[in-house]
Amino acid sequence: MKLEPSFEIGSISDQLEQLRRSETFSRSGRLFALLEFLVIETLNGRGDSLKELVIGDALYSRSSPYDPGIDSSVRVEARRLRRKLHEYYESDGRTSAVRISLPQGGYRPIFTFANVDDGSRALPGSTAPIGVDLAILPFRTLAGSEAYDPVADGLTDEVIFALEHGTSIQLAPRMLIFQFKHRFYSLPEAVEMTQARTFLYGSLRVTGSTVRTTIELSDSLGFALWSERFDGPLDEPIALEERLADEVRAKIPFELLHRNVLPPGPHRAPHQPLSRNRACQHRAVAPS
Incomplete structure (x- = not known):
């Protein structure tokens, strides 16, 4: 099993686009917006700052700052997103070369790259693409x-x-x-x-x-x-x-x-x- 030194941002962005176009997410614009925000923030090196308050202020706050004590939108939507991703990779995305998942208890996505010869390995977020000319x-x-x-x-x-x-x-x-x-x-x-x-x-x-x-x-x-x-x-x-x-x-x-x-x-x-x-x-x- 080979562990790559970093992940390919282009492959992740392509996978994100496939998710957007998929039947699983085609009618779930709100969930995809959450997924896109989490992925982009991670690609830009801000994965460690993805806390409930930060996400709520960016996506779900209205006229006042997001308050996790009275608003559970982030937690509820994150649970729904985990289920949607699992559903996608069990159906249309089962042969995907790249998989995006959201770990329980956290909001920083994990990117898993399949290796045809010897399985796959999950890698944490990084900002370094490979071989960008x-x-x-x-x-x-x-x-x-x-x-x-x-x-x-x-x-x-x-x-x-x-x-x-x-x-x-x-x-x-x-x-x-x-x-x-x-x-x-x-x-x-x-x-x-x-x-x-x-x-x-x-x-x-x-x-x-x-x-x-x-x-x-x-x-x-x-x-x-x-x-x-x-x-x-x-x-x-x-x-x-x-x-x-x-x-x-x-x-x-x-x-x-x-x-x-x-x-x-x-x-x-x-x-x-x-x-x-x-x-x-x-x-x-x-x-x-």
């Missing part, structure tokens, strides 16, 4: 262009999508990346949370009907490795986001990311545009 931080609008924040979010999502599907880069997961939305952070903090080797970030400035996007790639010490500027019309935001994402994918210097990263292969040449089902377009947002 690049973290794409949320793009931001410059002063005077704040009304176009949705375009910045869309561009961030499209760049992540383009590099996920067109390259072999190991990216920091969306669920973690959008924690940096709408708050100030230092580079050392971003490095600690993502454990990424390189970072891609950018800004948007709107002048008239034109969007100017400036993008920079830096290493974990903050030294700039590459930068580029893109201009485009604002008349069709989604088309603009996809085109800019394709240009980033075509021009980013892959040799600077990691020696094992491969550029786009023949199955998807850099000049071939990516397409997505517009009716199913989904934008990631920062978890509350």
Whole structure:
């Protein structure tokens, strides 16, 4: 039985998404909100602070602070969540490579990784993903262009999508990346949370009907490795986001990311545009 040194945040975020879409949780939005909060807090290194009062204030308090002495919502919902997770992993999720459980008497989730050869092992929460080549931080609008924040979010999502599907880069997961939305952070903090080797970030400035996007790639010490500027019309935001994402994918210097990263292969040449089902377009947002 092999004990891995840390867990893979990307695998946990994928498992969380599978739980959200499952029949078990599809009609249990309140329980899933609790599960998502507990998982995100643990991934961000705050698992030890997950006490009843903290959870109650974040999820169940109304006009006044949450009082565990008169409100048992956290305890009741945690019991229900434990049962739901057990139900899921006994049915639809019985073959899951990653399992999320909530121990009795606590609120810090445990992540169990299956090993096909010799069983599985439960690991406590950690903040260190394995082998992250690049973290794409949320793009931001410059002063005077704040009304176009949705375009910045869309561009961030499209760049992540383009590099996920067109390259072999190991990216920091969306669920973690959008924690940096709408708050100030230092580079050392971003490095600690993502454990990424390189970072891609950018800004948007709107002048008239034109969007100017400036993008920079830096290493974990903050030294700039590459930068580029893109201009485009604002008349069709989604088309603009996809085109800019394709240009980033075509021009980013892959040799600077990691020696094992491969550029786009023949199955998807850099000049071939990516397409997505517009009716199913989904934008990631920062978890509350």
